[in-house]
Amino acid sequence: MYSMITSYVHLYSKGFLCCIVLCDKERPVLIIFFTDCLTQAAVKRNCKAILSIFLLSISASVTIDHLIFCFMNNYRMLPSKYTAAHSLPPHAVMQLAKAWLAEDTPNFDPAGVCVGSQQVEARLLCKSPHSILAGSPFFTAVFTEVGCTVDWLHRDGDEIGPDPVTLTAVVRGPARCLLLGERPALNCLARASGIATRCSQLRKLARAGGWHGEVAGTRKTTPGFRLVEKYAMLVGTVSMHRQDLSGMVMLKDNHVWASGSITEAVKAARSVCGFSSKIEVECRSTEEAMEAATAGADIVMLDNFQPQVLHVAAASLRQEFPALLIEASGGVTPDNLHEYFSPCVDIISLGCITQGCPVVDFSLKVQKPIP
Secondary structure (H helix, E strand, C coil), X not given: CHHHHHHHHXXXXXXXXXXXXXXXXXXXXXEEEECCXXXXXXXXXXXXXXXXXXXXXXXXXXXXXXXXXEECECCXXXXXXXXXXXXXXXXXXXXXXXXXXXXXXXXXXXXXXXXXXXXEEEEEEECCCCEECCCHHHHHHHHHHCCCEEEECCCCCCEEXXXXXXXXXXXXXXXXXXXXXXHHHHHHHHXXXXXXXHXXXXXXXXXXXXXXXXXXXXXXXXXCCXXXXXXXXXXXXXXXXXXXXXXXXXXXXXXXXXXXXXXXXXXXXXXXXXXXXXXXXXXXXXXXXXXXXXXXXXXXXXXXXXXXXXXXXXXXXXXXXXXXXXXXXXXXXXXXXXXXXXXXXXXEXXXXXCCCCCCCCEEEEECCCCX
C-alpha cells in the first residue's frame, strides 16, 4: 500500500518530491512534500486527488486533521532568498520576547497548577480570511523562551485563507509553559499581521491606480513595539520610512520655528549629518518647499495639502528641482489614497498603517489527547 501511494505521487506531478505514509496504532499520517514550482491552486487540486487515494487505501478512519503539508524549496524548509526576517537582529527579538513574558507573568502563575507540565500540542488558527501573516519570528521567540517549539505551515508574507479558519502553525511543549506564552505571542502576531495586511492592501491600491511610487509608514508606532510594526511593514511590502530619529533628518515645523527659518535649519542639520544622511523638510506651502529645496534638502514633505493643490505644487517642484524627492503626507487614508497619485509624487506616507489598524484574529487551541 505504501509503495503504491508513493509511486502515484511521483507520477502525478513534477512538483512533488515524495510522499511518506507513517502509521501508528491509532492514526495514519500522510506527509506530502512539494517544491515551490506548484501554485497554491495546483497544490490544492493535487492534494484532493492524493487524499482520495489515501483514504481508499487504508482501513483506518482518517480526517484532514491528520494531514501535514510541507511546502519545500530545494529539498529543505527554507524561505525565499530575500526575506524580511533576515533583517531582524536575533538578540533584539529575544529581548522583546523576554520583556513581554515578564510583563504578563511578573511572579507566580497560579493557573499553571491546574495543567502541570505534561506535553501538549496546540494549533494556531487564523480566523480572518485573506490576511497577510507577519510576526512569526516574534511568536516563535516567545515560545522558545518558555521551552516550546513551533512548526509553521505558512510563512510571513503568505495570504492566509480563503477558508474561514486556517491552521497556521502547531505549538508543542509543557502545558503550563505553552499557556504562559499564549497571550504575548498572539498579541504580537495579531498586531503584526494586521499591519502587514493593511500595507498589502495599500500597495495593491497603488499598483491598481497605475502609481509606482513608495507607500510608506511613519514613526507613529506603539511605544516599545516599533521593531515589530516596522517589520510588519516590510512583510506587507511598503516602505518603513525612517526607523527612528537617527535614521534620517526630518525637520518639522517646530525645528524650523526654533531655528528661525528653513534655510538655517537645513544648514545646521547638514553640518552634523554630513553626506551620509538625507535631510527631509516638512512644508506647509509651495513657498516653504521651494525654500527647502533651494537650501539643499533631499526630500520635501508636502504636509496636509489638498490633493488638487498637491499636484500643482509637486509639478512646480519637479520642474525646478528634477532630482528632488517629493513626499505627500497628512490626511491620507485607504479611501482617498488614489487622490494623491501623481507622477511628480514619489512617496505617500500614512499614519493609519499603524494607528487604528485592525488586527488579525488568531487563536491557539490546545488539543485533547486521543484516548
